[in-house]
Amino acid sequence: xxxxMALEGVAFRYPGAAxxxxxxxxxxxAAGEIVALAGDAGAGTSTLLLVATGxxxxxVGGTLTGTRRMPGRCGIVFSRPWTQLTGLCSTVGDEVAxxxxxxxxxxxxxxxxxxxxxxxxxxxxxxxxxxxxxxxxELQRVVVASVLALEPxxxxxxxxxxxxxxxxxxxxxxxxxALAAGGTAVLVATPDLERAARVATRVVVLAGGHVVADGPAxxxxxxxxxxxxxxxxxxxxYPPDVPSLLRRVGP
Amino acid sequence: xxxxxxxxxxVRYAYGELEALRGVSLSIPAGETVxxxxxxxxxxxxxxxxxxxxxxxxxxxxxxGDWDVARKRPDEMAQRLGYVFQHAxxxxxxxxxxxxxxxxxxxxxxxxxxxxxxxxxxxxxxxAEAHPYDVPPPVRKLVALAGVLAMEPRVLVLDExxxxxxxxxxxxxxxxxxxxAAAGVTVLVVSHDLGxxxxxxxxxVVLRDGHLAADRPAxxxxxxxxxxxxxxxxxxxxxxxxxxxxxxxxxxxAAEVAAALRGTRWKRxx
Numbered sequence: 001x002x003x004x005m006a007l008e009g010v011a012f013r014y015p016g017a018a019x020x021x022x023x024x025x026x027x028x029x030a031a032g033e034i035v036a037l038a039g040d041a042g043a044g045t046s047t048l049l050l051v052a053t054g055x056x057x058x059x060v061g062g063t064l065t066g067t068r069r070m071p072g073r074c075g076i077v078f079s080r081p082w083t084q085l086t087g088l089c090s091t092v093g094d095e096v097a098x099x100x101x102x103x104x105x106x107x108x109x110x111x112x113x114x115x116x117x118x119x120x121x122x123x124x125x126x127x128x129x130x131x132x133x134x135x136x137x138e139l140q141r142v143v144v145a146s147v148l149a150l151e152p153x154x155x156x157x158x159x160x161x162x163x164x165x166x167x168x169x170x171x172x173x174x175x176x177x178a179l180a181a182g183g184t185a186v187l188v189a190t191p192d193l194e195r196a197a198r199v200a201t202r203v204v205v206l207a208g209g210h211v212v213a214d215g216p217a218x219x220x221x222x223x224x225x226x227x228x229x230x231x232x233x234x235x236x237x238y239p240p241d242v243p244s245l246l247r248r249v250g251p
Numbered sequence: 252x253x254x255x256x257x258x259x260x261x262v263r264y265a266y267g268e269l270e271a272l273r274g275v276s277l278s279i280p281a282g283e284t285v286x287x288x289x290x291x292x293x294x295x296x297x298x299x300x301x302x303x304x305x306x307x308x309x310x311x312x313x314x315x316g317d318w319d320v321a322r323k324r325p326d327e328m329a330q331r332l333g334y335v336f337q338h339a340x341x342x343x344x345x346x347x348x349x350x351x352x353x354x355x356x357x358x359x360x361x362x363x364x365x366x367x368x369x370x371x372x373x374x375x376x377x378x379a380e381a382h383p384y385d386v387p388p389p390v391r392k393l394v395a396l397a398g399v400l401a402m403e404p405r406v407l408v409l410d411e412x413x414x415x416x417x418x419x420x421x422x423x424x425x426x427x428x429x430x431x432a433a434a435g436v437t438v439l440v441v442s443h444d445l446g447x448x449x450x451x452x453x454x455x456v457v458l459r460d461g462h463l464a465a466d467r468p469a470x471x472x473x474x475x476x477x478x479x480x481x482x483x484x485x486x487x488x489x490x491x492x493x494x495x496x497x498x499x500x501x502x503x504x505a506a507e508v509a510a511a512l513r514g515t516r517w518k519r520x521x
Contacts, residue, residue: 167485169443224489229512233512233517237520246495248517
């Protein structure tokens with residue numbers, strides 16, 4: 001598989017920071033892959049998304065060393081959706097269409113991709129609402145739709161369910177396999193390791209700005225299910241989610 | 252602990268045309284741990300804001316101990332009830348983590364002796380001198396919680412205290428809240444995280460469309476698959492495991508499930 005986005009020996013330092021936020025990171029993400037990025041607070045998962053989508057150092061400043069191959073089109077969803085609104089649109093429909101419209105496409109394809117994105121997120125009923133008057137959960141869906149409307153080759157998501165209730169979070173994570181099947185490369189940083197374990201095709205674990213593990217879902221040893229299995233005497237690798245734990249229980 | 256009882260009597264509240272609470276009644280005895288659940292927009296945050304006098308009910312009454320909350324200002328409520336916002340950035344303002352956490356006890360004219368132990372308890376001692384905005388957002392959330400714990404309130408109301416926290420940080424929050432509950436503090440958590448809820452609370456209250464849709468002991472509700480489905484709630488992993496393997500005693504906490512699974516013959520790997 002050829003990687004849509006590839007990093008080779010990448011280090012990144014924020015402006016004015018004493019140490020590196022990422023160091024020696026090599027990582028490729030191919031079309032159709034869903035890569036879950038796990039790591040404790042400060043591990044570098046959010047920074048990695050900024051680097052992978054080109055926002056660092058271009059917008060945030062700082063210095064990047066190493067080799068980076070960027071995808072054709074990137075989309076990033078932040079965990080705080082209100083930081084991501086354009087502030088220029090008075091309806092959700094316009095907000096979602098803003099991205100494709102700013103790519104200079106004709107009116108019909110712009111409206112079509114905005115409509116498709118709103119349908120995917122189940123927010124067509126919000127199309128005429130003012131984004132400023134939405135709840136956190138509604139806003140998060142709007143922001144995800146706005147990014148999907150760009151039809152990115154690489155979709156980067158930073159804790160995208162932070163504002164969603166469990167049904168909304170399931171719906172959002174449930175969307176990822178369909179996007180990946182359509183050829184999108186998905187990179188999702190999340191503390192919600194059990195949901196990530198269910199959809200990820202691969203897991204990358206970061207600690208202190210380094211990649212410390214890269215492989216199958218059982219690397220997500222920080223889930224509550226893995227902790228239960230460990231405490232109950234299950235030999236490693238620890239099952240990260242309920243279905244994989246049940247498969248390990250005999251006979 | 253006196254002053255720790257929370258009563259909500261037929262409370263209504265509307266944002267303009269939108270009715271957020273349509274007659275909610277709830278009584279929480281001092282020292283109980285309760286989770287407030289419900290989908291986005293159910294009225295959970297509105298209800299908690301009424302408890303701290305950030306909003307006034309359009310009808311009905313909220314009392315904390317013998318205080319009628321509608322007659323109090325938010326700063327007066329802080330003497331009795333500690334509130335942690337969902338977005339911690341809304342409640343941090345000092346120049347260092349330690350200063351921020353010390354602000355409450357100082358302004359309530361209480362001893363600041365509580366500050367250092369609370370910083371230690373939440374793992375904040377290493378960042379005590381850092382500016383609150385120089386620490387990552389999940390750590391800011393712990394700073395906001397520390398600021399409230401340092402005031403030693405009789406009632407704790409926490410809006411999504413574990414959202415965005417990693418496993419180790421969640422464990423610290425669970426530990427800190429269990430210790431407060433054991434000391435008789437009333438704890439009300441608003442949360443979407445049923446795994447966290449199962450670790451902490453004795454009782455679960457569910458709001459939907461501004462109404463009380465359920466109010467039951469946590470263990471009973473979490474094992475009632477039909478009730479959960481009707482409320483559009485999914486059981487936490489512990490309950491899924493407990494049900495699938497028919498574990499005795501309806502375990503809901505991770506430690507209970509692990510204990511029930513000890514002695515299991517594990518297949519080596521998949």
